[in-house]
Amino acid sequence: MNPALLFDVALAALAVVAALSAVAGRDLFASVAFYIVYGILIALAWMRLGAVDVALAEAAIGAGLTGVLLIGAWSQLHRKGATETPPGPSSAARLLAAGASASVAVLVAVIFVGLPADGAGLAPAVRENVAESGVSNPVTAVLLNFRAYDTLMETIVLAVALAAVWSLTRDELWGGIPGLRQHARDGGVLATFGRLLPPLGLLVGVYLVWAGSSMPGGAFQAATVLAAVWLLLVMSGAMDEPAIGSTAIRLTIVAGPALFLAYGTGGAFLGTFLGFPADVAGMLIVAIEYVLTVSIAATLALLVAGVPRRQE
Amino acid sequence: MSTALVYALCGASLVGVGLYGFITRAHLLRRILAFNIIGSGIFLLLGGAGSRQGAVSPDPVPQAVIITGIVVALSLTALAVALLVRLVEDTGRATLPGEDASRDA
Structure with missing residues (x-):
């Protein structure tokens, strides 16, 4: 071997x-x-x-x-x-469960091994058409162009999941702030990292979106880095979570999906929903990705923060 | 045996491991972990299926679907955690009714 x-x-x-x-x-x-x-x-x-x-x-x-x-x-x-x-x-019940789970695993493995080996999948189709997508990273081409439908739905799923989490808020805390106010000891590790890392994280986030058009990277990975910056700022006490009643925060969350939907509709007027000619698609995809990144970052950070626990 | 096959078989085993945890553990945070393990096992199967051609990088379509899946799994996990915390606040238990006495955490 x-x-x-x-x-x-x-x-x-x-x-x-x-x-x-x-x-x-x-x-x-x-x-x-x-x-x-x-x-x-x-x-x-x-x-x-x-x-x-x-x-x-x-x-x-x-x-x-x-x-x-x-x-x-x-x-x-x-x-x-x-x-x-x-x-x-x-232990009898555990053994039975182990037997059943192992059988499922073996069945899945057997089916995988038995799959026809000659299927080329969709890789050749992507390779042939990537020049028309406006970007050169094939994964970004699939996410933002060939299968942009999935990505549009996904950004909507994220916003809906956040609405569902918020719906668990107690009545008296509606519109309040998620989590407890965090404090970090001055000069401690968390407070220091809370100041050192955010600018770097911001830079990495901006870079990842840009790089995503031709290299590995993209809106979702960049948004996660930005969400991590957000969480670090909150944990180190440098920033508090926003109130979920804030209009600015709600607009930030829906801006990405809304712009994406508008882009798709614009494509529909030119012939195909979410379809644009290659010469403008590249520029539009990067522009949409930047707005999406900000929206997804806010949504992810707030999903992790959870339901409001206090007013003011 | 190829790299793709190794990770696909790993994915199949993970589906089994996750399923076992989901059946035998009653604590809902464990079930959330088990659900995520089943999910990533399925992603590995899908990724393995997309890399069987021995190309340098796997089929981009499954890759894009998996990235979408990872994000959706996170949003579902966040919702499940919020529901769990609310359940604990209201009942003091992290298990479903009728399951707390007979099963493991």
Whole structure:
């Protein structure tokens, strides 16, 4: 077996072990920690598969933001004493569940191995048409042009999910501010990083959108970096979360999907919904991506922040 | 055996692991973890299927679909966490009714 394949097998085995530790471990906090490790391992797996755009998204969203969200959830449950471990199921029930789950895994694996090997997929079609998309990164071409429909729906799903989270607000806190006011010790690690990293994060975010048209990167990865900057500013006490009743914040959230929809409708007047000729599409895609990035960043950061907990 | 096959089989195992956690653990935060593990297992299967041609980078269409999937999974996780926190606030329990005594956290 060649060394690269050996590495792949070891990485895949590690990911499965981390996942097992996350679901089967005793301590809930350790499980959350294992899940974050698992996310990083999966991001590495995407690198090995050559899917750099996916690796960026998995590292930033799958491991990073989901990790912050889960640790936040754990600490809220811990405060209310809801992280206890009640007695487990009988070993017979556990064995039955293990047998059933293993059967499903084997079935899925057998089906995968049995897939016809000669299918070229859609890669050739993308390669032939990428010149007409206005961008040269094939993944961005699919996201913002060939399958722009999916991306439009996705940005709407994000906004709707945030509305759903907000709908769990208690009546007396409606329009209030998510989370507790954070304070960091002056000169401490968090306060220092809260000042050092945001400008760099901002730069990386702006770069990732620009790079996304020709290299790995794009609006979603950039938005996650910006959301991380936002969360860091809040955690270090440099900035407070905005009130969800703020008109400015609501406009920021809908600006991206609204502009995207307007772009699509504009295309419809020229012939095809979301379809534009290559000479203007490139410029329009980058412009839309920048607005989308700001909207998605705000939506992601607020999704992680959760429901309002205080007024003012 | 190719790299694509290794990660696709890893994805199939992850679906199994996630399913096992989802069945045996009653604590809802565990179920949210299990749901995310099943999801990323499916993404790996899809990515593996898109890399079987041995090209330098996999089929961009599954890649784009997976990126969309990762973002949607995060929004669902955020909603699930908000529902869970509200459930704990209202009932003091992080398990569904009828499941708290018989199962593990």
